[in-house]
Amino acid sequence: MNMFNFILGASLQPGDFTGFTFFIGSVSMLAATVFFLVQHGQVDKKFKDSMLVAALITGIAAVHYYYMRDQWAAGLGSPTELRYIDWILTVPLMVVEFALLTGVGMRKLFWASVVMLVTGYFGESGVTGMLDAQVWGAIAGLAYFWMAYEVGCLTIFGGPSGEVGNALASGEGKIPAAGRMLQWFVLVGWSIYPLGYMLGTDGWYSGMLAGLPLNMDIVYNVGDAINKIGFGMAVWSAAK
Numbered sequence: 001m002n003m004f005n006f007i008l009g010a011s012l013q014p015g016d017f018t019g020f021t022f023f024i025g026s027v028s029m030l031a032a033t034v035f036f037l038v039q040h041g042q043v044d045k046k047f048k049d050s051m052l053v054a055a056l057i058t059g060i061a062a063v064h065y066y067y068m069r070d071q072w073a074a075g076l077g078s079p080t081e082l083r084y085i086d087w088i089l090t091v092p093l094m095v096v097e098f099a100l101l102t103g104v105g106m107r108k109l110f111w112a113s114v115v116m117l118v119t120g121y122f123g124e125s126g127v128t129g130m131l132d133a134q135v136w137g138a139i140a141g142l143a144y145f146w147m148a149y150e151v152g153c154l155t156i157f158g159g160p161s162g163e164v165g166n167a168l169a170s171g172e173g174k175i176p177a178a179g180r181m182l183q184w185f186v187l188v189g190w191s192i193y194p195l196g197y198m199l200g201t202d203g204w205y206s207g208m209l210a211g212l213p214l215n216m217d218i219v220y221n222v223g224d225a226i227n228k229i230g231f232g233m234a235v236w237s238a239a240k
């Protein structure tokens with residue numbers, strides 16, 4: 001083991017496309033963290049907490065990506081535990097970020113995100129030994145749909161809305177435009193994840209897409225870049 005192996009752990013093999021998306025993830029999460037921290041000093045006071053939480057989210061992800069890349073490069077396969085540890089920290093933090101940004105309380109949403117991730121983990125890891133990945137995935141999916149309804153994603157199409165969405169629509173929110181922004185992220189940005197989960201679970205469309213250079217981890221890694229870095233950038237641009 002040379003010095004670089006000691007510092008960096010296992011090396012990625014040339015041509016390991018999935019592995020390099022982990023690598024790009026760790027580098028870009030780190031860069032985004034530095035950027036959000038520096039910008040924290042530049043934005044208006046009412047956005048400071050949001051910028052700090054954006055930096056925390058990408059910072060936590062940067063550390064997890066560093067280790068996920070290592071696990072993948074070592075040939076240990078999809079890093080399910082590290083992935084869900086990252087999410088169980090960063091997704092509820094995103095809900096906190098939504099609440100900070102809009103000034104609307106989101107306690108139920110916070111707990112729904114925890115339910116979604118715990119059931120998703122049970123499905124993806126199989127640790128419980130009961131119910132199969134489809135059933136756990138469906139439960140996680142219900143929690144996701146409820147959240148999308150609760151924050152008013154459906155109002156984008158003129159549909160109904162839950163408590164949080166109503167509060168956002170009434171203009172009670174701190175920054176009116178922020179409500180719409182987070183609704184789009186929950187509706188479109190977050191919907192990337194169930195697609196990744198289905199790709200990693202036999203019996204949905206995993207067979208249909210066999211042969212394409214696409215797998216669950218690539219989809220999750222793209223989703224994280226959009227939702228962690230992209231959302232932070234959206235907050236930053238709103239703050240500018």
Ligand SMILES: *C/C=C(C)/C=C/C=C(C)/C=C/C1=C(C)CCCC1(C)C
Pocket residue numbers: 087090091094116117119120121137138140141144190191193194197224227228
């Ligand atoms: C930074 C990480 C984020 C924003 C992660 C979000 C994750 C989800 C929205 C996951 C959702 C899932 C379903 C809706 C069903 C299948 C299981 C999950 C956990 C992948």
